Amino acid sequence: MLKKLKIAVLLLLVAFQYVQAQKSKRLNADWEFVKQDLGGIWEAVRPVGKGNPEELPFWQKASLPHCFNAVDAVDPDVHYYQGAGWYRTNLDIENPYANGRTLLHFEGAGQKTQVYIHTTKVAEHVGGYDEWTADITDAVAAFKKSPLFKTQFKGKVPVIIRCDNSRDLEMMPSSLSDFNVYGGIYRYLNLVYNPQLAIDKVFAHATVDAKGAQGNVTVKARFLNQDGLKDANVKISLVDPSGKIVFNTNKNITSFSGDELLAETNLKSPKLWSIETPQQYEVKISVTANGQTYLTTQKIGFRHFEFVKKGPFTLNGKRVLLRGTHRHEDHAGVAAAMTEEMMITEMKMMKEMGVNFIRLGHYQQSRIILDLCDSLGILVWEEIPWCRGGLGGAVYQAQGKRMLTNMIEQHYNHPSIIIWGLGNENDWPGDFSEFDKEKIRTYMKELNDLSHKLDASRSTAIRRCDFCRDIVDVYSPSIWAGWYRGNYTEYKDVSKGEFDKSERFLHVEWGGDSHARRHSENPDNALAKIKVGVGADERAGDASLYGGGARVSKDGDWSESYMANLIDWHLKEQETMPWLTGTAYWPFKDFSTPIRPENPVPYVNQKGVVERDFTKKESFYIFQSYWTDKPMAHIYGHSWPVRWGAEGEEKMVKVYSNCDEAELFVNGKSFGMKKRNSQDFPAAGLRWLVPMQKGTYEIKVVAKIGKVTVTDEITQEYQSEKWGKPAKLVLQKISEADGVATVEVKAYDANNVLCLDAANEVKFNLIGDGELIKNQGTSTAASKVQLYNGRAVISLKTNSQKNVVSVSANGLSTEFLTIEK
Structure with a gap:
């Protein structure tokens, strides 16, 4: 109940801060959509109460936000749709202000958008991540004079919107990017009524000295x-x-x-915005002209930050280690069309994990996200989508400057933002016949100058373009120790080498992929093949699962167990790097990508610490154990039902906790107390060797910090039988509730022994009147997926009917299971 109340309060705060005008309404309901192009605008016109007799019956009901790649982005059998999609609705539009203006305010729509009132085009926009408005005042007035307004449309105004995410080399972002270039009205759309005189943008600038003694506020407005x-x-x-x-x-x-x-004032000792206490001031503005009043409220924060030259990061005069992650606008079942509730859940989970910094990759994101960062105390690097592909021509370059301008002007007031990102991996060619480093440098300088002109108070940064590192204020090189190159034990030395090359260094993007629910008894085996001392940067072809030199990304097991060790090592090292500004793990959540069709979950980048539906992986708790103060303890292996090895073999049980000490109990017997030491790898010394025999193990930890005690428990089986190669699949129902049945497939050898290292790709199908819950981009909701420790699960809506589920794998007989109604 308390959690729901907190979310409701956050919703109200975000909604209150977001109000930009006197009258604004989200247009979420009563839309229709078609996923294809039309012959012309007339085909989209829909009179009230009847359809166009020439209209094809392909329109479907939709609500906003809506992404027309919600499902196909992770469908293993198709490449996601890139083309046009149309939306239509009929609205009651009645501006209460005499001579006021009526606007459609887009919070984001991808990637090219055209707006029509009836058959009149009123606006168009290129750029899938900007906020922008279409003034529909004159077109609405003209349509209301038409006889169609009262006869065919019964006093409503037809609004028709065309979105298009077709491939276009002269548009950012590049389709070579490691994320989907989505289409649709995938952020909120608002109907706004303005009085005659209104404010377009408010620039409320708050500054304070490093000691917090003197603050200053200037308020400017564009009308x-x-x-x-x-x-x-x-x-x-x-x-x-x-x-x-x-x-x-x-x-x-x-x-x-x-x-x-409009105003300027000084404040002595203002209350500071910080990570621990993100205090914000409100700037309330009232503009009255010609008898009409426009109101807006903006929030600001006083904070002083500095990336110290050849040193760490400071906030309000004190060193802060940036403990960061990344966010893509992507979620199971909706793709980019995340609701406000989903955004709140995601950002609260980051804060729960201990995050104090986030890089928004690789495009400007919803104002809702930035409002949440402001209120939760999360510092932000936000960037434009100049990502891979090289440098295009005049149209391409103009878009980049326009998006940078929009990003800075639209998000100027947020105290959480400390960095404007100018690009990502701009040393990655592919879209154009020419790849000219000097031209890229020239354009980067132009962006850097533009950013400082628009906002001199924040830093600029890029990631991975070494020949431009001297242009921006802060530089992040490519360091993927233990994944794309090298061993994770090289992380500190490689980072120090890169730090020494940079005036101001920040390490964003590190980590690696893990297939949720896959675990390993020997996760570091692949490291024996890896060359050390050759760097830890990502290079051409490293994301491929084939060819090239040995690397964990290709030769490792993609287990959560390996990723636990990699993350654990990085975090314990970061505590002993006093010169480090901080890092950002890539990313917080698994996300869809068109360039990874052969991953264990096809078309999903699986580097997240949570799955695409917010399901936590084991690594979430490792971050918590280093980054949070609220007492916690987590036994590794909640999603690892069966361990394996010889009879009597000692197995390591790891506990991740931020407590001072912990005691482990196995089947009721104490295995002793351990003291936590962050530098005692792995698990900060909270690890026990437990001899295991075939059977069931009840494992419990009791951890203490001061007078506070926390516990955690898991149950695991131990299998001592050895197995051969998979010989058959066995499919069974493991649960059913509320009309949803869950089935599990397991791989067995010829002697009916469970193959606990089996990683075969299996494919689920269904015959009947039910529906497989698939194309969600998760390990438990994908029709094609690699086994995790010889098993995989999927669910189906039975629709109270008889259904037959099948599962197949290359070289094995297809298995069938009947689910009775």
Whole structure:
């Protein structure tokens, strides 16, 4: 109940802060959609109560936000759709302001968008991640004068929107990117009523010295004044985090061109925004002109940050180790069309894991996310989608500058943002016949200068383009120790070498893939094949599962067990690197990608610490054990039902905890108390060797910090029989509730011994009136998936009917299971 209340409060806070105008409504319901192009706009027109007699019956009901790659992005049998999609609805539009303006405010739609009122095109936009508005005032007024308005459309206004994510080399981002270039109205769309005079953007700039003694606020605004009004009254209040008004001003203005300075004030010892206490002030603005009033509220925060030259990162005068991760706008079943509730859940999970920094990759993201970072105390690197492919021509370069301008101007007020990212992997050619480093450097300098012109208070950064490292304020090289190159034990030395080459160093993107629910008794075996001392950077072809030199990404087992060791090593090393500004693990959540069809879950980048549906992997708790203060303890192996080895062999049981000490109990017997030491790898010394025989093991840990005690428990089987190669598949139902049945397939050898290292790719199918829950991009909701320790599960909606589930694998007989109604 308390958790639901907290989420509801966050929703209200985000919704309140988000209000930009006097009247605004989200247009979520009553849409229709078609996933193809049309012959012309007339085909999309839909009178109320009847269809166009020439219309094909292919429109389907939809609600916004909506992504037309919600399912096909991870369908193993197709390449995701890239083309046009159309949306339509009929709206009641009645602006309450005399001579006011009516807008459609897009929070983001991909990738090219056209807006029509009836058959009149009123706006178009290129760029899938910008906020932008379409002024539909005149077109609505014209349509209301048409006889169609009252006869065929019964007083409603037809709104039709075409989105297009077709491949286009002269558009950012490149389709070579390791993420889907989605299509659709995948962020919220708002109907906005403005008075005659309104504010387009507010630039509320808060600064404070490193000691927190003196703060300053300037408030500028850019107005919407289509009718050329000559004067207005402006009232501005500054409200501190406790609700106290600390500044008021009331003035008349007669100039509305450019960005007008509305107010400036100083504050002694302002309450600071920090990671622990993200206190925010409110700037409340009232603009009255011609008898109409426009209201808006913006939140700001006072904080002082610095990337110290050849040193660490400081916030409000104190060193802070940036403990970061990354976010893609992507989720099971909806792709980019994440709801506000989903976003809140995701960001709260990051905070729960101990994150204090996030890089938004590789494009500007929803204002909702930034509002959450502001309120949760998470610092932000936000970037434009100049990602891979090289450098295009004039149209391409203009889009990059336009998106950088939009990102900075639209997100200027957020105290969480400390870095504007200018690009990612811009040393990665492929889209153009020419790859000219000097031209890339020239363009990078132009972006860097533009960023500093628009916002001199924040740093600029790029990742992985060594020949541009000297241009930006902060540079992140490519370091994938233990995954794409080298051994994870080389991480500190490689990082120090890169630090020494940079004026200001920050390491974003590290980690590796793990197939959720796959575990290993010998996870580091692949390291014996790996060359050390050759660097740890990612190079051409490293993401491939074939060819090239030995590397864990190709030759490893992709187990959660290996990734646990890699992450554990990195985190314990980061505690002993006093010069380190910080790092960001890549990424927080698994996400879909068009360039990885042969991964264990096809078309999914599986480097996340949670799955695409928020299911936590074991690594989530390793981060918690290093990064959080709330007492926790987690026994490794909650998703590892069967371990294996010889009779009496000692097996390591690892516990990840931030407590001072922990005691392990196995089948009720104590195996002793251990003290936590972060430098005692693995598991910070909280590990026990337990001799195991065939049978069932109840494992419990009791951990203590001060007077607080926390516990965790798991049950595992131990298998001592050896097995040969898989000879058959066995399919059975393991649960059913609320009309959803879950089935599990297991691989056995010729002697009916479970093959616990089997990683065969299996494919599920269904015959009947039910529906497989598939194409979610997770290890338990994919029709094609690699086994994890000789098993895999999938669920189906039975629809109260008889269904037959099948599972097949190359070289093995197909198995069938009947699910009775």
